[in-house]
Amino acid sequence: MTEALVSVRDLRVLFRTGERTVHAVNGVDLSLAQGEVLGLLGESGSGKSVTLRALLRLLPPKRTTISGTISVAGNDVVAMDEAAARDYRGGVVSMIFQEPMLAFDPVFTIGEQIAEAVVRHENVDRAAGRARALEMLDRVRIPSPKRRLDAYPHEMSGGMRQRAMIALALACKPKLLLADEPTTALDATVQIQILLLLRELQREMGMGVIFVTHDMGVAVEVSDRIAVMYAGRIVESGAVRDVIRNPSHPYTRGLLSSTVHGSMRGKRLEAIPGAPPNLATAPTDCAFAPRCKWVADACRAGVPDLAPVAPGHVAACVRLGAAARA
Amino acid sequence: MLKPAEDRGGPAQPLLTVRNLVKHFPVRGGVLGRTTAVVQAVDGVDFDVAKGETLGIVGESGCGKSTTARLLIRLIEPDAGEVLFDGQALGEVDGGLTLSELRRQTQMVFQDSFASLNPRLTIEDTIAFGPKVHGLADKDARARARDLLGKVGLNPDLFGRRYPHELSGGQRQRVNIARALALAPRLVLLDESVSALDKSVEAQVLNLLQDLKAEFGLTYVFISHDLNVVRYMSDRVMVMYLGRVAEIGPVEELYANPRHPYTRALLSAMPSMDPDRRTQEAPIAGDPPNPINPPSGCRFHTRCPFAEDVCGKAVPALTATKADPAHRVACHMIDAASGHSKAGSLA
Numbered sequence: 001m002t003e004a005l006v007s008v009r010d011l012r013v014l015f016r017t018g019e020r021t022v023h024a025v026n027g028v029d030l031s032l033a034q035g036e037v038l039g040l041l042g043e044s045g046s047g048k049s050v051t052l053r054a055l056l057r058l059l060p061p062k063r064t065t066i067s068g069t070i071s072v073a074g075n076d077v078v079a080m081d082e083a084a085a086r087d088y089r090g091g092v093v094s095m096i097f098q099e100p101m102l103a104f105d106p107v108f109t110i111g112e113q114i115a116e117a118v119v120r121h122e123n124v125d126r127a128a129g130r131a132r133a134l135e136m137l138d139r140v141r142i143p144s145p146k147r148r149l150d151a152y153p154h155e156m157s158g159g160m161r162q163r164a165m166i167a168l169a170l171a172c173k174p175k176l177l178l179a180d181e182p183t184t185a186l187d188a189t190v191q192i193q194i195l196l197l198l199r200e201l202q203r204e205m206g207m208g209v210i211f212v213t214h215d216m217g218v219a220v221e222v223s224d225r226i227a228v229m230y231a232g233r234i235v236e237s238g239a240v241r242d243v244i245r246n247p248s249h250p251y252t253r254g255l256l257s258s259t260v261h262g263s264m265r266g267k268r269l270e271a272i273p274g275a276p277p278n279l280a281t282a283p284t285d286c287a288f289a290p291r292c293k294w295v296a297d298a299c300r301a302g303v304p305d306l307a308p309v310a311p312g313h314v315a316a317c318v319r320l321g322a323a324a325r326a
Numbered sequence: 327m328l329k330p331a332e333d334r335g336g337p338a339q340p341l342l343t344v345r346n347l348v349k350h351f352p353v354r355g356g357v358l359g360r361t362t363a364v365v366q367a368v369d370g371v372d373f374d375v376a377k378g379e380t381l382g383i384v385g386e387s388g389c390g391k392s393t394t395a396r397l398l399i400r401l402i403e404p405d406a407g408e409v410l411f412d413g414q415a416l417g418e419v420d421g422g423l424t425l426s427e428l429r430r431q432t433q434m435v436f437q438d439s440f441a442s443l444n445p446r447l448t449i450e451d452t453i454a455f456g457p458k459v460h461g462l463a464d465k466d467a468r469a470r471a472r473d474l475l476g477k478v479g480l481n482p483d484l485f486g487r488r489y490p491h492e493l494s495g496g497q498r499q500r501v502n503i504a505r506a507l508a509l510a511p512r513l514v515l516l517d518e519s520v521s522a523l524d525k526s527v528e529a530q531v532l533n534l535l536q537d538l539k540a541e542f543g544l545t546y547v548f549i550s551h552d553l554n555v556v557r558y559m560s561d562r563v564m565v566m567y568l569g570r571v572a573e574i575g576p577v578e579e580l581y582a583n584p585r586h587p588y589t590r591a592l593l594s595a596m597p598s599m600d601p602d603r604r605t606q607e608a609p610i611a612g613d614p615p616n617p618i619n620p621p622s623g624c625r626f627h628t629r630c631p632f633a634e635d636v637c638g639k640a641v642p643a644l645t646a647t648k649a650d651p652a653h654r655v656a657c658h659m660i661d662a663a664s665g666h667s668k669a670g671s672l673a
Contacts, residue, residue: 043524044495157613158387187386188551192595193608214524217597221604240601258529260554261599263578268536269558271529275494 005176005208006032006055011068012282013050013059013232023282024050026232027068027303034175037202037209039223039240041216041255045276047232048212052178055210056095057085073175091121094169095178098185100161103168104153110137110164111149114171121172136167140197159190163197170201177202179211183218195221216259220244228252231277231287234306238313248315250292286318294319328457328470330510330542331431333377335413340374341513341545342398347371347407349393353618363618367393369569371407372644375513380539380546382560382577384553384592388617389566391549395515398547399432400425411513430460433506437518439498443490449475450486453505460509474504477541478534496527500534507542517549532559553596557581562652565589568617568625571644575653585647585655585672588626624658634658636665648673 013025025047032038042048053059055070057077070077073092080088097103104113114136115129122128130149137145140163153161162182169177179198183191199222202209213219219226220240227237228249236249247253254272274291277283286292289299298318306314349368352361368390375381383391396402398409400416408415411431414423436442443452453471458464472482478500490498499519506514516535520528532555539546548559556563557577564574565586573586584590591609598604610629615621621628627637636658644654645661655672662670 043526157616159613187614188553188595189386189591189608189610190613192597192605193611195597196605196608215597216525217599220599220601221597244599244601255525258526260529260532260552260558262554263581264558265577269529269533271533272526273530275496275527276524 004031005034005036005073006030006210007069007071008051008055009069011051011054011070012066013047013054014065015063016065017063021280023279024232025054026279026282028229028232028234029306030227030234030237032176032208032210034208035202035206037199037211037222037224039219039226040210040212040229041214041219041226042212042229043214043255043276045231045279046229048229049180050232051229052095052180052210052212055176056089056093056178058089058095087121090117090169090174091172092174093176093178094172094174095180096162096165096169096182098181100158100165101153103165104161106153109150109152110156110168114164114168117168118171132171133167136171137164139170139201140164140167142167158186159193162186162190162194166194166197166201170205170207173205174207176208176210179209181213182211184213184215191218192221198222216244216256217261228255231279231283233283233287233303233316235288235317236313236315237306238309242310242313246310246313248309248313248320249288249317250294250319251288252315254291286316328460328462328508328510330512331427333412337377339377339413340410341377341412342373342375342547343408343410343413344371344373344398345408345410347394347397347409348405349390349397349402350405365617366569366620367617368397368404369620371566371569371571373564373571373574375545375547377512378543378545379561380548380559382556382563383547383549383566384551384556384563385566385572386551386592386614388568388614390569390617391566392517394566395434395517395547395549398513399434399515400428401434426460430509431511432513432515433509433511434515434517435499435502435506435519437521439495439502439522440490442502443498445490448487448489449480449493449501450482452490452501453508456505456508470508471504474507475501477507477538478504479530480504494527496523496531499523499531503531503534503538507538510542511544513545513547515547515549518551519548520555521550521552528555535559553593565592568615568620570625571656572626573653573655573657574644575647575650575655579650579653583649583653585653585660586626586657587630587632587659591629624656632659632666632668634666640664645673 008030011028015022040048111133114133118129118132142148142163183194211222223240226240226243227234230251236252257270286299286304289295304316304318306316309315351365353363355362385391397404416423450471454467457467475482520531550556560577563577563580565572567588573589594609623638624642627633642656642658644656647653658664658666659668659672
């Protein structure tokens with residue numbers, strides 16, 4: 001077996017601001033093979049974006065306590081110094097965000113910003129950087145790329161800016177692309193174009209992708225595997241087909257049944273009651289127990305570990321049998 | 327006690343009749359602040375909303391769906407057109423509707439649950455505020471607020487004295503719904519009201535909206551960019567594109583047999599929930615055009631795979647399909663006499 005591209009073991013992230021403490025990530029294990037796409041699915045506050053930012057070493061060191069190990073293409077991400085982190089970001093790993101306007105510097109042209117990244121990471125001259133920028137804009141199918149090279153971010157439409165950000169992220173051919181809800185702010189007809197583009201570029205470049213989203217449909221469109229997060233932990237993961245057709249954790253089941261799709265008119269939605277926990281303290285038992293209809297004493301005994309449901313499909317629930325029989 | 331206003335025209339009269347509604351926003355620029363361009367946000371929109379139905383409005387950003395809602399409740403003044411509420415126009419000399427009466431009978435729930443609540447008022451004060459302005463005694467207004475809190479699933483003893491920042495997004499949106507109902511309205515405009523909520527909470531609020539509609543006999547205009555949610559909530563759906571109606575019809579008919587090329591593109595752009603049937607090709611390329619200086623003729627012709635000369639020249643009228651007179655489409659391929667080579671093929 002080839003070595004995994006990404007290997008995260010027992011990742012915990014704690015934020016401290018003033019008197020508030022948030023246990024955002026509470027023991028995440030995940031691994032990703034080269035060329036694999038993982039959809040990280042969860043609601044707001046589930047820790048999916050924080051996990052992604054930890055992988056890129058983007059969390060503010062002053063307010064954050066990180067424990068556990070993160071290894072990406074042989075780099076020890078938690079231990080590396082700032083200089084190494086600068087080589088790592090953009091070279092080995094890149095990220096695309098929900099709001100491209102914030103990812104670009106408004107006073108430089110798109111072409112300058114892509115060229116700058118290439119010059120910084122590959123030690124080539126500006127002409128070569130600019131040539132790469134042009135090649136990338138062409139690859140993300142921006143019409144008349146030569147002209148767009150000299151455009152400022154605000155001169156582009158939302159969909160075009162998102163394409164330009166993908167061009168910037170992929171300019172140095174990273175091994176791993178982190179995508180944080182990159183299509184959430186886009187219109188429906190534009191979202192599908194960007195999803196298809198990402199799928200195609202991922203295949204061509206053979207990179208690994210971790211795609212964070214709250215939208216089940218989007219996760220199904222792009223992922224090979226899905227990991228569902230709740231209260232800072234992965235509660236279920238497996239191949240897309242297995243997770244969607246045979247959701248095993250009660251939270252995943254609830255998420256699927258409360259997501260409106262197809263013709264469900266006149267039927268009452270099976271909503272999950274209550275709201276996610278606030279995470280001021282680290283969970284000591286199953287964090288979903290207060291909202292779960294199969295809750296039992298065993299659920300309060302400790303934090304459940306991921307247990308196999310089927311080959312390659314795991315879920316963290318002590319009552320797996322009870323939920324499956326329902 | 328506030329009671330819903332009397333029904334005037336009976337069930338056959340639409341609660342809302344909208345004719346040729348127009349709103350253009352000037353874009354000012356330069357040192358003198360002169361009008362340099364015009365955003366044609368809503369440009370000749372016609373529709374009715376029957377009593378007790380839910381009309382869904384869908385479309386992408388800039389299509390005019392939110393502007394339409396704001397025009398209906400007169401948060402902004404239309405440039406032209408007519409809005410009749412149960413047959414009455416606003417401010418008619420003889421027996422017309424006053425603005426305060428219109429706003430009592432029409433209420434709105436917005437997307438941003440935090441921005442739409444006053445941070446300095448407790449939840450109970452917020453809900454009691456409207457009834458007091460409309461003449462209810464403090465004690466009665468508070469009783470009404472507490473009653474409504476219970477109706478939206480928030481225990482008044484637990485939540486009444488809290489402030490907006492002490493609630494979650496889903497709870498705040500329940501408060502906004504309770505406030506909207508405090509004046510016993512007949513029409514509620516829901517503008518992306520569940521879009522900011524997580525899926526598990528969204529389902530709770532959708533169930534609540536359905537329950538309240540049945541209990542109070544409400545009529546909804548439900549605006550959303552989420553086609554799945556609109557299909558679930560609506561009786562009829564109106565698809566807007568750049569300030570105009572592209573297609574309108576009964577929900578299942580429109581989703582099963584979409585006629586307008588834009589509606590078809592919009593529906594096939596929905597992510598698939600089936601891993602074995604992923605989307606293979608984007609239905610249309612490019613972004614929606616800027617509503618400043620929109621395309622001539624049919625506004626969709628710049629992105630339409632069937633566009634011909636006539637589409638850039640003439641504006642297609644909303645025309646009923648043969649199968650269902652309530653299903654109307656603004657496309658030259660519907661109208662047999664339009665001069666399009668596929669004219670009549672969609673009818």
